[in-house]
Amino acid sequence: MLVIGLTGGIGTGKTEVSRILQAMGATVINADQVGHEAYTPHSEAWEAVVKAFGKGIVQESGEIDRRKLGGIVFADPERLAVLNGIMHPRMAAIVLEKLQSLDEGGVIVAVVEAAVLFEAGWDSLVDEVWTTESPEDFVVSRLQERNGFAPEEIRKRIASQMSSSERSNRATEVVNNSGELADLERTVRAIWKRRVEGRIEQ
Numbered sequence: 001m002l003v004i005g006l007t008g009g010i011g012t013g014k015t016e017v018s019r020i021l022q023a024m025g026a027t028v029i030n031a032d033q034v035g036h037e038a039y040t041p042h043s044e045a046w047e048a049v050v051k052a053f054g055k056g057i058v059q060e061s062g063e064i065d066r067r068k069l070g071g072i073v074f075a076d077p078e079r080l081a082v083l084n085g086i087m088h089p090r091m092a093a094i095v096l097e098k099l100q101s102l103d104e105g106g107v108i109v110a111v112v113e114a115a116v117l118f119e120a121g122w123d124s125l126v127d128e129v130w131t132t133e134s135p136e137d138f139v140v141s142r143l144q145e146r147n148g149f150a151p152e153e154i155r156k157r158i159a160s161q162m163s164s165s166e167r168s169n170r171a172t173e174v175v176n177n178s179g180e181l182a183d184l185e186r187t188v189r190a191i192w193k194r195r196v197e198g199r200i201e202q
Ligand code: ATP
Pocket: 008, 009, 010, 011, 012, 013, 014, 015, 016, 017, 115, 132, 142, 143, 146, 177, 178, 179, 180, 181, 184
């Protein structure tokens, strides 16, 4: 099985690229969903997060209030490092389990989509990394439209992430998303043809 890591800055098109890759036959594992799974009430990660951040972040249903937790960690890099130290290894274990069962199930190409792929060290779990890139002004206007975020808020989030040049330097492939969605689809198909097709032919 070929395992592609898909990363990229906020709003640069990871979800759209995943959708295109899925349509081409790949199976996608999404890190956000893995994060949700890891937070299942009374799981090991849940216990560790509640111990570190207090019962105040637990909702009546027993679930962790991710919005509240986000409010705490995004205002304080040290707290974010504590949370990442708890979550990243556990999420990696879940990703590995999922990859193993996909492999056993005969999947040929798997994609691990994660904004923090490099930061979490998950590039070591995949065979190669593709990163999406999009001009900052495009990202700002798309996210303004999609989430109603203020432009300064979006630029602040972009600035707090790994720079796109560092991601591109470390990636095997850069997926340029600076045009229409139809252009993005053509770009992804071209990369697939170049990097994947020859390797999966039986
Ligand atoms: P996030 O990190 O916030 O999850 P993402 O990297 O997954 O974002 P997408 O959700 O794929 O990015 O894209 C952000 C928004 O921009 C979406 O609403 C998406 O449909 C739109 N979008 C992405 N690429 C294009 C494009 N080339 N043309 C038009 N809209 C686009």
